Structures are given as structure tokens and as C-alpha cells.
Amino acid sequence: HFTNLPQIPTDEPFAVNGSYIKDTHPKKVNLGIGVYRTNKGDPWPLRVVEDAEKAIYNAQDISRHEYLSIQGDREFLRLAADLVFDFDSTQSCAGTTHSSLGRVTSIQTVSGTGANRLGAEFLTRNISPRNVWIPAPTWANHHTIWDLAGVPRKEYPYYNNATGEFNYEETLQTLRTSSSKNDILVLHACAHNPTGADPSREQWEGILDLCKEKGLIPFFDLAYQGFASGDVGKDGWAIRRFFEEGGIEFVVAQSFSKNFGLYGQRVGALHVVSSSSAAQGVSEDILATLCHLVRGEYSMAPRGGAEIVRRVLGNKELRARWAEDLDTMSTRILSMRKALFEELVALGTPGDWGHVVKQDGLANNDLVNESNVRYVAMAIDDVVRT
Ligand code: PMP
Numbered sequence: 001h002f003t004n005l006p007q008i009p010t011d012e013p014f015a016v017n018g019s020y021i022k023d024t025h026p027k028k029v030n031l032g033i034g035v036y037r038t039n040k041g042d043p044w045p046l047r048v049v050e051d052a053e054k055a056i057y058n059a060q061d062i063s064r065h066e067y068l069s070i071q072g073d074r075e076f077l078r079l080a081a082d083l084v085f086d087f088d089s090t091q092s093c094a095g096t097t098h099s100s101l102g103r104v105t106s107i108q109t110v111s112g113t114g115a116n117r118l119g120a121e122f123l124t125r126n127i128s129p130r131n132v133w134i135p136a137p138t139w140a141n142h143h144t145i146w147d148l149a150g151v152p153r154k155e156y157p158y159y160n161n162a163t164g165e166f167n168y169e170e171t172l173q174t175l176r177t178s179s180s181k182n183d184i185l186v187l188h189a190c191a192h193n194p195t196g197a198d199p200s201r202e203q204w205e206g207i208l209d210l211c212k213e214k215g216l217i218p219f220f221d222l223a224y225q226g227f228a229s230g231d232v233g234k235d236g237w238a239i240r241r242f243f244e245e246g247g248i249e250f251v252v253a254q255s256f257s258k259n260f261g262l263y264g265q266r267v268g269a270l271h272v273v274s275s276s277s278a279a280q281g282v283s284e285d286i287l288a289t290l291c292h293l294v295r296g297e298y299s300m301a302p303r304g305g306a307e308i309v310r311r312v313l314g315n316k317e318l319r320a321r322w323a324e325d326l327d328t329m330s331t332r333i334l335s336m337r338k339a340l341f342e343e344l345v346a347l348g349t350p351g352d353w354g355h356v357v358k359q360d361g362l363a364n365n366d367l368v369n370e371s372n373v374r375y376v377a378m379a380i381d382d383v384v385r386t
Pocket of ligand 1: 034110112113188221268
């Protein structure tokens with residue numbers, strides 16, 4: 001009974017955050033949790049999000065708290081899928097026709113985590129993969145999600161500690177020799193968490209070829225589109241390339257937590273991509289399968305945050321302002337990386353710190369700001385020397 005529950009492994013990011021909250025040290029700095037903060041260390045609701053929220057309230061739509069369909073807000077999903085796949089341009093490149101009702105089947109999820117979880121459940125039940133391949137290291141929740149799905153986890157050697165880069169050769173060699181057809185390959189679409197090191201475009205081509213050769217199913221985790229570089233096209237490049245290729249099935253777990261600053265609103269989508277040769281009717285079956293899983297779990301994803309995203313992505317002017325907000329965030333993160341790098345160099349901290357500026361994204365430097373960067377550098381220096 002309840003007194004005999006098995007021991008549960010701790011979730012590290014949330015455990016570190018818990019210790020941070022309890023700690024009474026006056027100069028404490030939280031480098032554990034992936035959220036954006038201003039230079040003063042405060043949360044930052046995006047300006048465009050605040051305006052969209054006001055507009056939603058002012059419209060006094062009496063339906064605004066009604067249930068969504070199981071699939072979710074369809075206009076939100078159309079815009080979310082277009083943000084990922086850029087249908088107009090990928091369509092012209094590939095010379096084929098596809099729409100969100102053709103090769104891509106989308107369903108609203110409880111943010112990126114929910115999309116990862118639903119995608120894992122969908123693949124486990126329908127593809128029966130022998131293994132799931134996750135990068136070492138990776139976002140800690142990938143372990144939990146795939147354990148809950150009951151698929152044996154294997155790791156591929158993602159990170160080269162010596163160079164601070166993606167370990168392309170060993171990754172390919174491991175997968176080439178040890179993976180089997182229908183295995184799942186978890187990939188971070190951009191701003192790999194926690195390393196910030198991504199494959200180059202050439203290396204993505206190699207990964208794509210390998211997936212086709214071995215019959216692997218890529219599972220893109222897209223948690224930082226536009227947030228990593230400030231450019232949604234650049235951050236979505238790998239997924240768009242796999243999409244254009246056509247002859248490969250894959251899934252994308254999309255989160256709006258970081259790029260819209262909507263962390264607690266739980267806004268996301270799962271996109272299931274069929275190969276271009278698959279019959280048109282396949283999308284309906286995929287959607288029915290996904291809806292069945294969602295219905296039995298929580299009936300439908302929440303609507304408030306998705307409505308904000310829909311308003312912004314669906315309006316040219318608001319979208320341009322979103323781009324400005326993305327730029328504000330990504331520029332600040334880059335400048336803090338640079339400041340941290342410079343402090344470490346000034347302190348003469350042993351080691352090569354070039355990767356701090358070479359890598360991308362949020363991981364572990366989001367709460368660094370002008371007033372604590374020196375202190376953080378000194379703390380790192382201290383640890384490295386002891
Ligand atoms: N995947 C990765 C790699 C992440 O870093 C995160 C956020 N930390 C997520 C997925 C999902 O976050 P959320 O559920 O808040 O969208």
C-alpha cells in the first residue's frame with residue numbers, strides 16, 4: 001500500500017531549485033533552472049504577450065473559457081506547425097504538396113514535456129521500438145519520459161568534453177553499429193540542453209542519411225526555436241531539412257515555454273510527420289490515435305496560453321514585435337555568455353573557456369547578470385582550482 005512505495009529517483013533540475021529556495025545565503029545565484037531573467041534577475045513577460053493578453057480580455061468573448069476540442073485550437077496548431085516547417089518555402093523547395101492535413105498531423109499538448117510524453121506513448125504503442133537513443137548528456141526528463149513509456153534507453157556519445165563540441169564521429173559510429181530499424185533517435189533541434197553544442201548543417205545531413213539508412217525514427221525536441229539564435233528559421237533548420245527530404249517519418253515536440261515566456265501556461269504541440277509517399281488518408285488515423293491517448297489522459301490541453309500564441313503568430317504586426325522580444329532575450333543571453341567568458345579569462349581560471357561563447361542557448365547561464373557575473377566567475381574559478 002501507500003507505505004510501501006518504491007524509491008523514486010530525484011529530478012535534478014527541480015531538486016537543485018528546491019535547495020536554492022531553501023538556501024539563505026545572501027549572494028546565492030540559481031544556475032539550475034532554465035528560465036529567462038532580466039538583468040535585474042526578474043521574470044520578463046514578453047511585451048507582445050502582455051498586449052495579446054489585454055486584447056483577449058478586452059474582447060470580452062464569452063466563449064473564452066469553454067472546452068477546446070481534444071485536438072486543441074486548430075488555428076493555433078496550423079500556425080505552430082507553420083512556424084516549425086515553414087510550409088510555403090519547404091513546399092517550393094521539395095516540389096511536393098503538403099499541408100498540416102497532409103504530411104503533418106498536429107495536436108496541442110501540455111507544453112514541450114507533454115509533447116515528448118505523448119510522442120513517446122504514440123511511438124511505443126504503434127511502432128514498438130526496440131530501443132530509444134538519447135544523447136549523453138540530455139535534458140533529465142528524457143530519461144523519465146522514456147522510462148515511463150517502458151522503452152529501454154540507450155545513450156549515444158553526444159558531447160566531446162575535450163573540444164566542447166558535438167561528438168559527430170562517435171555518435172554516428174555508435175548508431176551505425178548498435179541501433180536497429182524502428183529505434184527512436186531523440187535529437188535536440190537546436191540549443192542542445194544542457195551542453196549548448198549543436199551539430200553543424202553538414203553533420204545534420206550525415207544524421208539524416210544515417211536515419212534513412214538504418215530506418216531510425218527521429219524524435220526532435222524543439223524547446224528553443226527563435227530563443228537560441230533570435231532567428232526561427234535558423235533554429236528550425238534541421239527539422240525543415242528532414243521535412244524537405246520527404247522519405248522519412250519523424251515527430252517533433254514543440255514548446256512555447258521559452259520563446260514566448262509562457263512557462264507555467266503549458267503551451268505546446270506534437271507534430272507527427274509522414275513520409276511523402278504515404279497515402280493522404282493516413283493523417284486522419286494518426287490524429288484519431290493521438291486524440292484517443294489525450295482523451296484518456298486529460299481530455300485536452302489548456303487553452304489560455306495557446307490563444308496568446310495564436311494571436312501573435314497570426315498577426316503580422318504582433319509577429320514582428322515578437323521577433324523584437326526574441327531578439328532582446330537572445331541578445332542578453334549572448335552578452336552574458338561573453339561577460340562570463342571575459343571574467344574567467346581575466347581570473348586566469350585554468351582550462352579553455354571558449355565553449356562558453358561558442359555554445360548556444362539558455363542552459364545554466366540564464367540567471368547570470370551584470371551584478372553577479374564576477375561572483376559567478378569567481379565561484380567557478382574556486383571550484384576549478386580545488
Ligand atoms: N525539452 C528540452 C530540451 C527542454 O530544455 C525543455 C525545457 N526545459 C523542454 C523540453 C520542455 O519544457 P516545457 O515542458 O516547459 O515546454
